[in-house]
Amino acid sequence: MSNFFRFILKRVVYMLITLFLISSCTFLLMNFLPGTPYNNEAKLTNKQREIMNKRYGLNKPLVKRYIIYMSGAVRGDFGISLQFGDQPVKSILAKRIGPSLQLGAQAMILGTTVGIILGTVAAMFQNSFIDGIASLSAIIGRSVPNFVFAVLLQLLFAVYLKWFPIALWNEGFLSTVLPTVALSISPMADSARFIRTEMIEVLNSDYIELARAKGMSEWRVAFKHGLRNALIPLITILGPMSVSLMTGSLVVENIFAIPGIGEQFVKSIMTNDYSTIMAVTMLYSTLLVTIILLVDILYGIVDPRIRVGGGEY
């Protein structure tokens, strides 16, 4: 097991290095690229600009700013939001993490569960009509941009059928349904297609044939014996899936007016609120890197060939 611990330790160190590099790069990007965070820059007089700079600490030398930035970043303090005047970025974002996390988790769970079932059924009935439908659904899910889906869902279920509220987040569980579904389409399509490929390979393997020779029904063979083998590689796409959930959340939160990080991010982009942009960038990166680390650990735990050592015959 100590091998495993060393492996985890190595990954944690990488994670920290990565985050350090990411934050430094973000900082440099922000400071060296042309353009400023102020709107209507041309209209500002020099004096006004000086005052603004002083206010936001932009008049200090680069290195000093870097140190301030990094020390703040470690504590989660990214200074004051340019958009909202006096509010610290930290508190703005802190309120918004909850809804985003809830939305993301719900979408991930819904998407992967349905996707796994779809993919398995498609593989079992490979090349038949059912497979065609399942695969087509997965492709449509992947191809239609999630904002189109979101708008469609909104139109159909909220406006015409009036089953769900159009927007807002806080009206109980029902209001979370539409955005969750909209966001879950992408992970659903990805997992369905992935599981289908894996299951097709698994269903052709020798141990599955042995399981059939034991007299098991095809459903049992697929779900009890086959799936546990196909699920393991699925863990490897959880990382990229989180990324698409993050990008997807930007639009979904906007369309459904959900008070989450994604909505704020888009607003910050519009208003060039660069301290918030930096903060959100770091937040997303940290989240992603952590997820990747967790995925690696999870993979090691779930695959018995890694978890339990090699042969000791």
Add this chain to the structure above:
Amino acid sequence: MDELIDKKDENKNLYSEIPSSYFTPLDETYHFDNERIAAPSLSFYQDGWRRLRKNKAAVVSMVILLLIISIEIVSIWYTPHDPNLQNVPHANLPPRIPHVNINGFNGKAKISGEWVDKYELAHVPHDVNYYFGTDAFGRDLLSRVLAGTRISLLIALAAAFFDLLIGITYGLVSGWKGGSVDIIMQRILEIISGIPTLVVVILMLLFIRPGVTSIIVAMGLTGWITMARVVRAETLKLKDQEFVLAARTLGESSLNIAVSHILPNLSGIIIVQTMFTIPSAIFFEAFLSFIGVGMRAPNASLGTLLNEGYKTFRFLPHLMWFPAAAICIIMITFNLLADGLRDAFDPKMKD
């Protein structure tokens, strides 16, 4: 133990119609085609093409895509109206297709529950038709969709090409060299992939003026990671195969082996991966433009059209439906084709 029955007596009457003359040794020439292989031999691409043809969805997609591409090429020189020409008196008109008298496509729109002919209200001449309607500035949506699709396709193809180039080289070098070079390159890759690419692109685009070139550069510089990974994985697999060993023992240089042996064997994977990258790029650009970071007005791309359409969706749904349909069709056909190609080139797929 039974008595051995004398074989010659028992079987005397079997098959008596066969002439005795047949019971002579067979002519030597009968054995000549021992080594004949019955099935026709096919090259890798021929086999892939044959298998692709069996996949109806992929074939239909291919046809549709070719159609779209042809239309787009033609649209460089001809569109029904000028996509950028504003004509405010003709603003916000619903679609009117001549000879089609379905409400919603004949110039009528529902206002306060009643169908009203907006073309009449705006005094539009009878021979002027806007097949997809017009937007808030009176610009013909059909022309804008054609132009927008063209730009989206261009951006996607260019970005895909870029990331193909970088990705293949990176992956091939990393996988082929192996050892410490590979380890370092992989570490770099891991660190780079720790940043959501969206974030990188957004950051870049915030500070560089967005335009066709900068979007292509931004997407190309961040999208190569998957291709690099896939190419590296396949290179590692191929490296261990015996034909590489055989080439080496024949004295071929490392570079030569990499380029003339490994690369062609990667072609299947590369084709498939590229076919997947293009719709990703289209989607990405549309996404960026939709949230306002990509192309900006008045330039038309599918994303900006969707953005504009979304703003007035409740009142002028056609402004969003048409670009949405366009992007969906393109994405679906590309993905179906890519799926079909992947199945066609995968040796493990059951035939």
Add this chain to the structure above:
Amino acid sequence: MSEKILEINNLHVSFQTYAGKVQAVRGVSLTLNKGETLALVGESGSGKSVTCRSIMGLLSKNGSIDCGQIIFDGKDLLSKTNREMQNIRGKEIAMVFQDPMTSLNPTMTVGKQVAEPVILHQKLSKSEAMKKALELFRLVDIPEPEKRLKYYPHQFSGGQRQRIVIAIALACNPKILIADEPTTALDVTIQAEILDLMKSIQKKVATSIIFVTHDLGVVANIADRVAVMYGGKIVEIGTVDEIFYNPQHPYTWGLLRSMPTLDNEEDSLYAIPGSPPDLLDPPQGDIFAQRNQYALTVDEYYEPPMFKISQTHYASTWLLDSRAPEIKIPQSIVARQQYFKFKKQSFKDKRG
């Protein structure tokens, strides 16, 4: 007279491929008696595996049974639905596959995998099934069985994995065990162990075994009767003594001659010339004629029927027809046949 437990009548199986329809099995008939081991011998592509899978009902999707019957327990297996076959698989007829490294589910403990058929068919509870699994582990000589039940397949060697697979097959005391080249993927020493194991189990449990192999050495070790297959048909069938010491079909001669033996007088090892037959478009006559140096003209036009040599020995070659000319049988085969006659004679003498 032994009791017949399985009877295959005129089985025809084909597969649909992109190049056309491949005739994998072209009229196989055989019987399996209770408590005996029948070996199916032949090259790759001769149809032996396909025949076994047809018995189990495990043909791949592009395969179809074009005609024939497989009678087991008084009923034709080919007329049963998949559901009905599920009740037979693993319970009455069980199968052991070739590659032990891939036959076990890598993500499930071996104990669970061995207990599974018992839970499935005999409806025992989990703990009772695990007890049975323990017994089975002891039966197949796995050391420290209590501990090992919780292990995963990758923690065992190839030979041990094959034993586990055998244990799974025997879990419900099947009447028939089909072993599809179970020792081909193993080292020779392990091979011997597995064969000994199977023989001892057969003594204990009286299962009938169909043993598929291409290795005549293994056949000599374990079989009571042998069926030699070529090109989707059985070309010769008989007791193991009859096949080894009185072979009548030129293909059997070829097989025997290509077996290296210590008292081989020839300098080079014999190999049957040519390559396996084309089952896409089988010739009209005898499919072996192309590689058969003893082929007659009639072989080009008519497939030979099964000629009877004894109550238990049949071969399908025109050489056994009364009109066939005398031929020069290879020396090593003649030696075998002489030995056979000698054995018979001395046996007769002992009796008489």
